[in-house]
Amino acid sequence: MTVEALHEDADLLVLCKPPGVLCVPGRGPDKQDALSTRAQQRWPGALIVHRLDQATSGLVLMARHPEAQRRLGDAFAQRQIAKRYHAIVAGRLGAPDGAWHTIDLPIAADWPRRPLRVIDPVNGKPSQTRWRALAHDQASDTTHVELEPITGRTHQLRVHLSAVGHPILGDALYGDDATRQRAPRLLLHASGLAFAHPATGAAMAFEWPADFLMVKMASSAWRPQI
Numbered sequence: 001m002t003v004e005a006l007h008e009d010a011d012l013l014v015l016c017k018p019p020g021v022l023c024v025p026g027r028g029p030d031k032q033d034a035l036s037t038r039a040q041q042r043w044p045g046a047l048i049v050h051r052l053d054q055a056t057s058g059l060v061l062m063a064r065h066p067e068a069q070r071r072l073g074d075a076f077a078q079r080q081i082a083k084r085y086h087a088i089v090a091g092r093l094g095a096p097d098g099a100w101h102t103i104d105l106p107i108a109a110d111w112p113r114r115p116l117r118v119i120d121p122v123n124g125k126p127s128q129t130r131w132r133a134l135a136h137d138q139a140s141d142t143t144h145v146e147l148e149p150i151t152g153r154t155h156q157l158r159v160h161l162s163a164v165g166h167p168i169l170g171d172a173l174y175g176d177d178a179t180r181q182r183a184p185r186l187l188l189h190a191s192g193l194a195f196a197h198p199a200t201g202a203a204m205a206f207e208w209p210a211d212f213l214m215v216k217m218a219s220s221a222w223r224p225q226i
Helices: 035-042 066-077 156-163
Strands: 004-008 012-017 057-063 082-090 101-104 107-109 117-119 128-137 142-149 188-196 203-207
Touching: 004 203, 012 035, 035 057, 057 066, 066 188, 082 156, 101 156, 107 156, 117 156, 128 156, 142 156
Parallel strands: 057 188
Antiparallel strands: 004 012, 012 057, 082 142, 082 188, 101 128, 107 117, 128 142, 188 203
16 A cells, blocks of 8 residues: 655645555554554654544544644644545435534444444533535435534544434445445545644645545635634
């Protein structure tokens, strides 16, 4: 696996993760090849800052040294890093009128079926996802949606969309058999990151469109304020 960098400097890396690749090594000898280990071969000392699910493609931010990792980690914890995703979901979700909506459903670990997550009004942690419909394809009965996670729970986007009745195509964890079989991979992509540079404070914004998009993504439309 070749690591593709959208940006690199003395403090950070913005990497492009393909679907099916772990962000960090897992348990067992067959799960040692990961984005982080490949990055460390090319950029010694590179440190993970956040993760994407193995099945999700998109932008991953890594730090080049511990101080940058600490500052970027703090920015994630304080919700100072804007993230944007694109997905294709089953059914007609909303109208492509540009309006943003919010899914506000608490998420908890599904302990008997870990690592799965469930909606749990009693024990779940507050979880919010902003979304808007970009296009609806009548022939396939699918919707192209843009997503902004406000919180960062494990599997949040996948759990929320499934909970409102519109699972992401190809989702082997939260979709039914029909939904899983409609795509060869999970059609979820981390398309945008925006943040303040940990050393200079300069505003930075990066986009990487998904290859499964139904409509062209207007890169000029997304300039979050940090």
